[in-house]
Amino acid sequence: MTSNFHPHRRALLAALAGAAVAPAALALAGTPVQGFKVVRSHPHDPDAFTQGLFFHDGFLFEGTGLHGRSSIRKVEIETGRVVQQVALPPEVFGEGITRWGDRIIGLTWQEGTAFVLDLKTFKLWRKFSYPGEGWGLTHNERELIMSDGTAELRFLDPLTFKELRRVRVTADGQPVDQLNELEWVEGEVLANVWQTDRIARIDPRTGRVTGWIDLRGLLPANQRTNADAVLNGIAYDAKKKRLFVTGKRWPTLFEIQLTRK
DSSP states (O other): OOSSSHHHHHHHHSSTTTSSOOOHHHHHTOOOOOEEEEEEEEOOOTOOEEEEEEEEETTEEEEESTTTTTTEEOOOOTTTTTEEEEEEEESOOEEEEEEEEEEEEESSSSSSSSEEEEETTEEEEEEEEEESOOOOOOEOOOOOOESSSSEEEEOOOOOOOOEEEEEOOEEEEEOOOOOEEEEEEEEEEEEETTTSSEEEEEOOOOOEEEEEETTSSSSSSGOOOOOTOOOOEEEEEEETTTTEEEETTEEEEEEEEEEOO
């Protein structure tokens, strides 16, 4: 892997060519587009290759990637300070994470392994196996929801990791692939579209993209010091209705409000 060529891209060069909505075509007229307003900015570890993010009990929990550098962390929002951390085995490439009860579940990219950790101690509790790639992970009240870089979301049993169903994600009738980090927000799935500054708002029943969140300009280009410093990371504080976003190797975590364009 070179510094300006993310490994996800390699896996997709030959897959679904021409079959899905290209990043440049995401602004098709039929789907509403929202902008943003920055409410607050907080420090974020610029070395963190952010793969997964969620909010719980006043802290952010973050999963980072890259072989030999993958970790799961508990982070103080206001300072960006890592207050707890565990390294994943050096041979795996960490991906999305989510909470289920008193556990943290974390995916790996191509290793087909999900790690289940104790939420308080970060001690390994068990592992699950799954076919294909792992990208993003979130949950509703009953199921885990997983992305794998394709235009499909998998719905999984959180206790067994058994696949229950799949939903194909479409915008204006066309499939949308490269769905990455996920977050469940007020009955919708929010999904980063890898290598774009857009987040898809997805109806989990139909897979239809009901709106795009356009985050262009959120982090200026001169602060993206690496070619892979792309938007990736969504966390939601349901009690206070706070939406947080960041990216891989971004120096800032943003709390944003959505606006009409």
